[in-house]
Amino acid sequence: MKKTLPNVYVLTIICLVTALLLAVVNSFTLPVIKAAEERAVQAALREVHPEGGNFTKLDLANIDLSGVSTEIAEVYEASEGGYVIKVVSSGYSTGLQIIVGIDKNGKVAGAECLASSETLGYEKTYGESLLGADKDTISGIATVSGATKTTTGYKKAVSDALTVAAALSGN
């Protein structure tokens, strides 16, 4: 028992010092990371719905999310009609964040990946193949062979965003 105590003390002290160092670094990097993410979100909103005008964030508690299997993280209403919806889906890994712009006619105006842990990079370009799709035609768009999990998760996210937009606009 006496022999194992120093082992426990040393490991505990190393863990505590490491945690302290990480907390210090986190305290000055987190605000920078959050600000950069916010800028990326604003830029992405305009990127996926260029004709949307100004965007207003909607309260998720007031939105009907039935029939949606992915996580709807944020919904923005565009002043010129349409919506921008941020969805968290899963591809090869969890945390596939997709932002989808839907125009006033209920069609995909743009889709981009905000963050992912995918390894092949198909999530960066797959959104282009979904442009112009609506909730009836999206199921006919093919996934990418060799990146099936990533692109299926991506398509599911866009499909759910279209469902939410249709519910919001009463279609």
Next chain:
Amino acid sequence: MEKNSKLSIITKGFFKENPVFVLVLGTCPTLATTTGVIGAVSMGLAATAVLICSNLVISLLRKLIPDKVRIPCYIVIIAGFVTIVQMLMHAFLPDLYELLGVYLALITVNCIILGRAEMFASKNSPVDSMLDGLGMGIGFTIALFLMATIREVFGAGAFAGIEIPFLKDHTISFLVQSPGGFLVFGLLIAIVTLIMNAQGKKAPELGCAGCPAAAVCNAASGKCPEKEEKKGEAENA
């Protein structure tokens, strides 16, 4: 003399004990991040920063860390530095952070870092350990750069994202895929071995002590499974 030995600690990682082509450590990130030169060099520099810092701290604490818990201690120290590098890159170099993706966090389990902690930093002075980390890190970066250059130039017809006339229309796309990575990796190991043989040098035989998993297998108790197996074979014969 002292100056020469310090210099040799740094330079041995470049070629004679190159972690990738001679010690064959860190194969996963080598294959995964060498599809492009920018990603490869970034990975090399991030790993170098972690190597230098972790080697320094492990060397400073080498007399305080009990033998039985040394591997968990090393892992905590290495993971701490990797997370710090990850946070700093996320905040100040977001493009590179996105480019490296999951492989940045995986530096924690990079065999080169744990291998150098076990083989060098735990037995040598802080300055020597830092120099070893620097040399091995540069060796790792050189290896990644070489592989990425071959794969990107011939596989994608570009260098660091800049397209090369003629080659961009005649790419061997197989090279930027996983099998191409293995092929280039094998060829470069063969070339390095040929050069070493021509110079009359032998690759260092590190045996069990050189294996990052040595501490968790029988080697820790002085029984090398490899040697035990050979001994058993000899007895049976």
